[in-house]
Amino acid sequence: MVTVVHPNLTDTDAKMSARDVSVFYGEKKAIDNVSIDIPTKYVTAFIGPSGCGKSTFLRTLNRMNDTIPSARVEGEIMLDGEDIYRSGMDVVQLRARVGMVFQKPNPFPKSIYENIAYGPKIHGLAESKDELDAVVEKSLRRAGLWEEVKDRLQDSGTALSGGQQQRLCIARAIAVDPEVILMDEPCSALDPIATAKIEELIDDLNGRYAIVIVTHSMQQAARVSQRTAFFHLGKMVEYGRTSDIFTNPLEQRTQDYITGRYG
Amino acid sequence: MSPTLLLLLALGLGLAGWLAARARAWSFRRASPDGRLASLPSYHAWYVALWIVLPVVIFVAAWSAIAPGLVTQAVLASPAADQLPAFGFQRQTILNEARAVATGAAQGVFNPLANEFVEPYRQAIGKYNWIGIIVTVLIAFLGGVWAFLRLKPDFAARNRVEKIVMAILLGASLVAILTTLGIFVSLVFETIRFFGMVNPIDFLFGTHWGPDPMANAANPDPTRYGAIPLFWGTLFIGAIIAMIVAIPLGLMSAIYLTQYANPKLRAWVKPALEILAGVPTVVYGYFAALTIAPAIRDFAISLGASSASSESALAAGLVMGVMIIPFVSSMADDSIAAVPQAMRDGSLAMGATTNETIRRVLVPAALPGIVAGVMLAVSRAIGETMIVVMAASTAANLSANPLESMTTVTVQIVAMLTGEGSFDHPATLSAFALGFVLFLVTLGLNFIALRVVKRFREAYE
Numbered sequence: 001m002v003t004v005v006h007p008n009l010t011d012t013d014a015k016m017s018a019r020d021v022s023v024f025y026g027e028k029k030a031i032d033n034v035s036i037d038i039p040t041k042y043v044t045a046f047i048g049p050s051g052c053g054k055s056t057f058l059r060t061l062n063r064m065n066d067t068i069p070s071a072r073v074e075g076e077i078m079l080d081g082e083d084i085y086r087s088g089m090d091v092v093q094l095r096a097r098v099g100m101v102f103q104k105p106n107p108f109p110k111s112i113y114e115n116i117a118y119g120p121k122i123h124g125l126a127e128s129k130d131e132l133d134a135v136v137e138k139s140l141r142r143a144g145l146w147e148e149v150k151d152r153l154q155d156s157g158t159a160l161s162g163g164q165q166q167r168l169c170i171a172r173a174i175a176v177d178p179e180v181i182l183m184d185e186p187c188s189a190l191d192p193i194a195t196a197k198i199e200e201l202i203d204d205l206n207g208r209y210a211i212v213i214v215t216h217s218m219q220q221a222a223r224v225s226q227r228t229a230f231f232h233l234g235k236m237v238e239y240g241r242t243s244d245i246f247t248n249p250l251e252q253r254t255q256d257y258i259t260g261r262y263g
Numbered sequence: 264m265s266p267t268l269l270l271l272l273a274l275g276l277g278l279a280g281w282l283a284a285r286a287r288a289w290s291f292r293r294a295s296p297d298g299r300l301a302s303l304p305s306y307h308a309w310y311v312a313l314w315i316v317l318p319v320v321i322f323v324a325a326w327s328a329i330a331p332g333l334v335t336q337a338v339l340a341s342p343a344a345d346q347l348p349a350f351g352f353q354r355q356t357i358l359n360e361a362r363a364v365a366t367g368a369a370q371g372v373f374n375p376l377a378n379e380f381v382e383p384y385r386q387a388i389g390k391y392n393w394i395g396i397i398v399t400v401l402i403a404f405l406g407g408v409w410a411f412l413r414l415k416p417d418f419a420a421r422n423r424v425e426k427i428v429m430a431i432l433l434g435a436s437l438v439a440i441l442t443t444l445g446i447f448v449s450l451v452f453e454t455i456r457f458f459g460m461v462n463p464i465d466f467l468f469g470t471h472w473g474p475d476p477m478a479n480a481a482n483p484d485p486t487r488y489g490a491i492p493l494f495w496g497t498l499f500i501g502a503i504i505a506m507i508v509a510i511p512l513g514l515m516s517a518i519y520l521t522q523y524a525n526p527k528l529r530a531w532v533k534p535a536l537e538i539l540a541g542v543p544t545v546v547y548g549y550f551a552a553l554t555i556a557p558a559i560r561d562f563a564i565s566l567g568a569s570s571a572s573s574e575s576a577l578a579a580g581l582v583m584g585v586m587i588i589p590f591v592s593s594m595a596d597d598s599i600a601a602v603p604q605a606m607r608d609g610s611l612a613m614g615a616t617t618n619e620t621i622r623r624v625l626v627p628a629a630l631p632g633i634v635a636g637v638m639l640a641v642s643r644a645i646g647e648t649m650i651v652v653m654a655a656s657t658a659a660n661l662s663a664n665p666l667e668s669m670t671t672v673t674v675q676i677v678a679m680l681t682g683e684g685s686f687d688h689p690a691t692l693s694a695f696a697l698g699f700v701l702f703l704v705t706l707g708l709n710f711i712a713l714r715v716v717k718r719f720r721e722a723y724e
Contacts, residue, residue, distance in 0.1 A: 064612060069525075096614035106605035109628045118623065119613045169609070176613060 003035065004250050006240025009227075014078075015040040015180060015210040016061060016098075021075035023056055023065065030056045033075075034236045036229060038180070043202060043211040045225035045242065047218060049262060052231040054214045055103075058182050061212065062098035063091050079180070096123055098180040099173035104189050105165035107157030107172075112149050115157040115168055116140060119176035135175055143171035144201050163194025167201060174205075181205070183213040187220065199224050218258055222246050230254045266327045269399050273319035276403040277312040284311035284411060291416040302421035310420040313427050314410035315403045322402050323395075330391050337387035343379035450702060453695035460689040461488045466696060472659035472675070474693055476684030483689040490697065492659040496576065496669035497701075500651060501644035504580025504665060505587060509640055512584075513591025514633065518621055520592075521599045533596070540589040548653035551582035556654050563666050572656075577665035579655035583644050590640040591633075598632020599625055631715045638712035642705040648673040672697045 014037035023031035031053045038044050038061075046054035056065070063084060065071040077084050084094050096119070107115050116136040119125070126132035136153070140146040145167045149160070157168055166186055173181055183202075187195040202211060202224045215221050221228055221242065228245040230238045230253075238245060238254045249255045256262060288304035300307075335358065338344070347354050353374075361380035363369035365388060372378055414420070458466070460483055469489015478484065516536065520529050556578035563575075602625050610620040626633070648671075656668035657678050679694035 062612065064608065067608065067611060092614045092616055094614075095612055100612035102605060102608060102612075104605055106603070106609040108606060108609065108624050118610070118615075122613070122615050122619050122623070172609075172613065 003236045004238045006238075006244045006250065008244065009240050011037060011039040011042075011227075013040045014038060015080070017078045018057075018060075019076040019078070021057070021060060021073065021077060023053070023060055024072045024074070025068070026070045030234055031060070032234045036236060036239060038210060038212060039227060040210050041207055042226040043206050043213060043224050044227040044229065045221035046212065046214045046229050046231055047216075047221045047257070048231035048237075049257065050216070053234040054229075054231040055184050057231070057236075058184055058212060058214050059100075061180070061182055062095050062100055064095075064100060066091065096176050097178055098182060099176065099178035100182045101166070101169050101173055101184065101186050103185045105162055105169050107160070107165050107168050109156065109158055111154045112140075112157050112160070112168060113153040115172050116175045119172060123176055125176065139171040139175040142174050142205065143167045144197065144204070145171055161194070163190050163197055166190060166194070166198060170198075170201060170205075174209075178209060180210045180212065183211065185214050185216060188216060195220075218246070230257060232257070266323045269323045269326075269395060270320065272396070272399060273316050273323070273403055276319075276400070276407065277316040280315045280403075280407040280411065281308040281312035284308045284414060287411070287414055288420075291414070295416050301417045301419050306420040306424050307414050307418070309424050310427075311407055311410040311414070313424065314406040317427070317431075318402045318406045319399055322399065326395055326398070330395065334384070334387045334391055337390070338380055338383045341380070341383040343376075343383065346376060346379065447702065450695055450699045453692055454699040456687075457689060457692035457696045460692070461485050461696075466490055466693070467700075470661055474679065474684075474690035476679075476682045476688055476690040478690075480685070480688045488689070488693060490672075490693075490700070492661040493670060493672045493675050493697065494700075495661055496655070496659065497645050497671040497673070499663075499665070500576050500580040500655060500669060500671055501583060501647065502641050504577060505584035505644045506637065506641065508581055508584025509587045509591050509644075510637060513588045513636075513640075514595050514626075516588070517592045517595035517599060518626075521596055522617060522621055522625070536589050536592060539586070540593075542586070544586065544647060544649040545653075547582050547586050548649040551578050551650050551654035555582055559666070568666055572666065572668045574654060574656035574668040575666050576655055576669040579651045579669075580665065582654065583647055583650050586647070586650065587640040587644055590643060591636050594636025594639065595629065595633045598629040598636070601632065602628045631718065635712040635716040638708045638715075642708040642712075645671070646673060646701060646705055648677060652677065672701050676701075 016038040018034055018036050018038075021031060021034045022029060034057060046058060048054050059065045060073050060077060061084075065073060073085060079094070079097065083089070108118065110118070113136055116139050117126075117132055120132060120135050126135050137146060137150075140149065145164060148164060149155075149168075157165065160168060166189075170181075170183075170186075187198050190198065199220065202213065205211060206224075206226075213221075213225065225242045228240065228242040229236050230245065230249075230251075232253055238249060238251045240250075245254065246258055249258060285304045285308035288300060288302075288307035292298060292300050292304060338358070338361075339347075347357065357374050357377045358380065360369065360372045360374060360377040361384050364372055364377070364381045365384035372381075460480075462485055465485035466488050468491060469486060470491045471486055471489045472492045473487045475484075475487060516532075520533055520536075524532065552574075556573055556575055559575055559578050559581075560573045606624055606628060607620055610624045611617070615623070651671045651674050655670060655674070657670050657674055658668050659675070660667055660669045662669070676694045676697050679691055679697075682690060684690040
């Protein structure tokens with residue numbers, strides 16, 4: 001079965017595009033023949049029940065699956081027209097361009113400042129201490145965390161609340177000036193207030209970066225995204241504008257999922 | 264009657280109590296309307312058996328400590344005791360001889376006077392044996408009867424047994440702690456005796472070590488009891504040279520094994536590394552003395568060092584460093600592996616290489632565990648004796664030249680205790696003062712290391 005793409009999806013400026021991508025864990029096929037264009041200017045949401053492969057697919061976009069020894073990827077994934085799985089691809093450079101925020105906030109056990117400065121330091125993005133300070137401030141401002149932490153930049157990042165930690169992780173990803181930010185259920189470990197802040201932040205970042213977010217919550221997808229892909233059993237069932245997917249799904253399975261029949 | 268036989272007797276009585284209690288519990292069970300008891304019959308049986316055996320064990324332990332004293336008192340009350348020399352060595356020898364003959368351990372005596380005491384000993388030993396047996400049986404009987412009378416259909420024997428077992432386990436763990444305490448106390452007493460003869464200031468801060476076990480014990484020369492060269496030798500060999508070897512090698516092997524090695528290789532290399540920890544230290548000693556030390560000496564001479572000795576601090580330190588690699592690497596391995604995968608993913612997702620991730624995230628996060636491992640390794644190294652005895656000589660030498668021979672605290676403890684001085688000579692007693700210092704230092708290191716590890720665990724749980 002092929003993915004149903006909504007006819008009024010007319011994006012032409014794909015930042016990343018996947019062509020016939022399949023992912024295997026050992027013998028098991030986790031992703032089956034997925035093709036998708038991820039637009040530059042919008043937030044794209046991957047939704048679907050647990051175990052449908054949406055996180056797995058997300059992790060192929062910056063090759064984080066490379067850290068799992070048994071994982072194997074087939075097909076093509078392009079970033080600005082360049083296959084990121086070709087031999088000779090610099091994975092380190094790729095991940096600097098395609099950043100990632102994880103399900104559970106994972107700040108390093110270092111100071112808030114050092115957490116943000118980590119990326120710019122390893123990629124040599126700041127030449128002097130002042131430049132580094134500026135990058136740290138800019139990243140924290142963009143992540144909406146500056147006002148809360150500006151007086152305690154030397155405190156440990158792990159001492160922040162869960163929601164602040166997650167925004168710290170987003171700031172950390174922003175600090176290396178990526179083109180795409182992948183978010184793997186960034187709110188699943190947070191309370192509703194912290195979740196609202198993150199969603200607000202995603203809205204602010206929208207347009208500046210291509211954002212892909214995996215979420216369990218259909219409401220969240222409806223609130224923050226403009227494009228939605230519905231995954232089920234390793235296949236991408238339907239892809240289109242978020243408003244179309246939620247109001248006018250073309251596939252029965254999509255309809256069943258968004259009306260809460262399963263998942 | 265020996266304690267072993269008393270215990271066997273108690274076990275026999277316990278078995279009888281076990282069978283009797285079980286039979287009684289079964290009779291309750293048959294009599295009860297629904298065929299159920301609060302506890303299974305075997306718990307009733309164990310309850311009674313434990314009440315028979317445990318009091319006896321405690322009694323036998325106490326009895327075997329006081330009975331010999333009671334016997335000796337009885338013997339000294341006999342009329343022949345007036346002929347004994349007042350005090351001291353000879354008096355004790357005579358009594359020992361008499362006792363040996365009385366118990367059948369020896370055939371005859373050297374000192375004719377001892378014959379006078381054989382019969383009193385025989386009588387006293389016989390008398391107290393009987394007292395021991397009677398009290399054992401009495402205690403077993405009282406405990407058994409008391410427990411047996413408490414058995415009822417609704418008696419919670421299961422919970423009682425649980426409590427008794429807990430007490431036994433507690434006792435077992437107390438043995439190790441009390442032993443440590445006992446060692447400490449005995450060290451303290453001998454150390455105080457030593458410090459009565461040699462000023463602690465002279466001992467702790469003096470720079471010349473050369474106790475003469477043949478010198479006049481009453482008036483020791485304090486300038487020969489300066490332990491600084493020993494402390495320095497210990498520190499230099501165990502904490503400096505050995506650590507220069509062990510920390511980088513141990514850490515790097517831990518990093519390789521946790522981050523780079525494939526599972527097959529790891530499954531093979533990690534146990535192999537841990538086998539290093541099981542090699543007897545005397546084997547390392549051979550290796551240091553027969554292979555490494557001559558090689559170092561030849562190498563030093565080829566470089567033009569004239570003072571190179573065949574017993575060098577360097578040889579001992581290098582081999583000791585190899586010996587403690589497993590301590591460092593296994594602690595480092597555990598603490599690096601305990602850093603959450605999310606940290607690693609977070610760093611890799613930032614575009615860091617594996618190497619950068621290790622240096623900037625994993626090692627700093629695991630640092631407390633690594634430091635603790637190093638401290639445990641140091642305390643192990645400074646307590647090590649055999650390698651130094653065999654490879655670094657017994658000459659106390661205050662020098663920073665690793666090619667010279669040096670000695671350590673542990674080596675001098677051995678040398679002083681096995682030396683020619685009498686037991687109350689300050690040279691011999693100095694071994695206790697050295698041991699006391701060593702004990703305090705290693706205790707402190709272990710204490711700090713455990714505290715650090717504990718805090719580290721809390722950070723991720």
